[in-house]
Amino acid sequence: MTSAGSRSRTPQANADADGTNSSVTMRDVARLAGVGTITVSRALQHPDRVTAETRRKIDEAIAALGYVPNLAAGTLRSSKSRIIVAIVPTMSNSIFAETLQAMSDVLRPAGFHLLIGHTGYSAAEEEALVAAFLARRPDGVILTGYTHTPRTVELLRRARIPVIEMWNIGPDPIDTIIGMSSYDASLAMTRYLIRKGYRRIGYIGGLLQDNDRTAQREAGFRAGLEEAGRPFDPLMIVRAPFEFESGGTALGDLLNRMPDADAVFAASDILAVGVLLECLGRGIAVPGRLAVAGFDDAGISSRMTPPLTTIRVPRRAIGRTIAERMLARLAGRPTGERIVDLGFELIERASA
């Protein structure tokens, strides 16, 4: 850089090479627009409370200076961060990813940003995330499921902000819980399989550790068997992580223990698709020799041969509803019940 290039600058003016200042504040905008800083703040927060002419001058000054507001300062003063924390077990599962996207699509236009964390299905990790995120003073928190450590609940109670638990309906929400009942859905599918005449039904479920959704699904299955007077046997159950790879392996395990099974209910479409592909590989006729049912209605499920009978869960609706409810709460608008059940749909296709 030549010395001539900086000849007209005072030493203090930390101007960039392109002439714009690297730390333009509201004060600078106000000065250029010939108004007070507070008016700039108002023009940005409540445009209708300043005259069109003032707004125009301010907008011009902002553009000329390349002003970018500093939300850290605003958050500190107003104690409103416009951050919503969302914690999911994993982002890789497209179910959660779609719910998060739906939430984001509603929250962003309203000026809120989602701070996302994933726990890897660990309540202890969830606690650590909540503790760390609360330091950002979020305006609201969204958790997955209703299984949390006592300290997690305590931290959230003390934060005195809206907390919405999602996906799985439970009896005693921290604040509000929005989703559907995994138990009801699983029970419905089990009844359906029994009604269809399957006599020896195996179950491939998810891991139960810190996961009330998989636990409810398994409980719903057992309840369905028991109300039909079918003996329950632990041998009928295999548990595996939700990966395509484990569906096939789990089917192998199940058939070793229960060679006479005529139906399999998998607690996730990821597992169910793995099962279908394994059947294809082994030459097991579906549903002739073995019926297969899933849970989630993933994108691929309807394209399988045979198409998969499954439970459709309102994943986008859950995200949207949660976000709208959160916005209503934060705006002080009245909200309804503390427990919102968005239901499910049993999709009957050819596989079972």
Next chain:
Amino acid sequence: MTSAGSRSRTPQANADADGTNSSVTMRDVARLAGVGTITVSRALQHPDRVTAETRRKIDEAIAALGYVPNLAAGTLRSSKSRIIVAIVPTMSNSIFAETLQAMSDVLRPAGFHLLIGHTGYSAAEEEALVAAFLARRPDGVILTGYTHTPRTVELLRRARIPVIEMWNIGPDPIDTIIGMSSYDASLAMTRYLIRKGYRRIGYIGGLLQDNDRTAQREAGFRAGLEEAGRPFDPLMIVRAPFEFESGGTALGDLLNRMPDADAVFAASDILAVGVLLECLGRGIAVPGRLAVAGFDDAGISSRMTPPLTTIRVPRRAIGRTIAERMLARLAGRPTGERIVDLGFELIERASA
């Protein structure tokens, strides 16, 4: 609440029902621990710069008061937010989700939080996201691909923070670009198919709008044909969104235009799996009648019948490498080249 319950409280003390104050500050902690506020700050930021005894007293005071630091204040004063912004086209595609998780797994233990946005494959939306997120004064920004609006680039340049573009290597990074070459990979797959003797190769690609990854893949395919002296014909190409549903439909289109095709290269495993399932439904033998190759090596690909020949992309490694690089930059440690190519692997399986 009974009046007896609050008898010992001063009017100003906004104590909660459980006795803890809803806005405990560092000053309160300092007072209880019998030290200055600055010492509390040091104990939290640089634990090795205070004695073990002081640290213990402070830790006890923090626990007793239920103190939660206020990062907004810290950010304002230190102009370090410990926020990293990451922008992806979509979170539903598990490719991006896994990269984000890998980044998060490295960043979180270092005290950084990921602020995630999704653009829906729109450069204009990306610009809006960047503008909005910069108000949070992130310490770094991670973008997908190298196709951005001029204003996006300008905003990021002015922010004077590390910017890492990811996934697709391009010639002129804003700052640093880490990923692999979609062009090279696509070219390699096309050469492979030609070498295997396929004569009429169709291509099912993604939409090109604001997406340099799909563009490079298509360009690599064309280059592969041309270097082998094969005539390129626009009829050989079908474009569809990356959904399982569209793979099958796209195959139908392609076979209408190109009934003599003996191989299909799909620019994403999601599409390729859709193609395989469609073949299964239509009774098209793979690879006998039609070979199928994909791109991404999704979890399901190896479980298909036949297993899918594809390009394995280092999705977790990309996330990890980006996060490590970002941390190194922010710590002032030296970093290497501005363009980091993590390569790819052609996985030969039975489908092509």
Next chain:
DNA sequence: CCGTGACATGGTATCGTTACCCTTGTAAAG
């Protein structure tokens, strides 16, 4: 002609933390 009130705008203090710089105490060196 003046009081009244609605509206637009401004001055000043403040949010909770950390940077900067200083004081104190103690141990090592001479």
Next chain:
DNA sequence: CTTTACAAGGGTAACGATACCATGTCACGG
């Protein structure tokens, strides 16, 4: 025993925005 060096800790100001309250202006009715 004094000097030097360094570690531990503290006082004060400042980061950039908004809340609170005050002021000025103008239209309108009595």
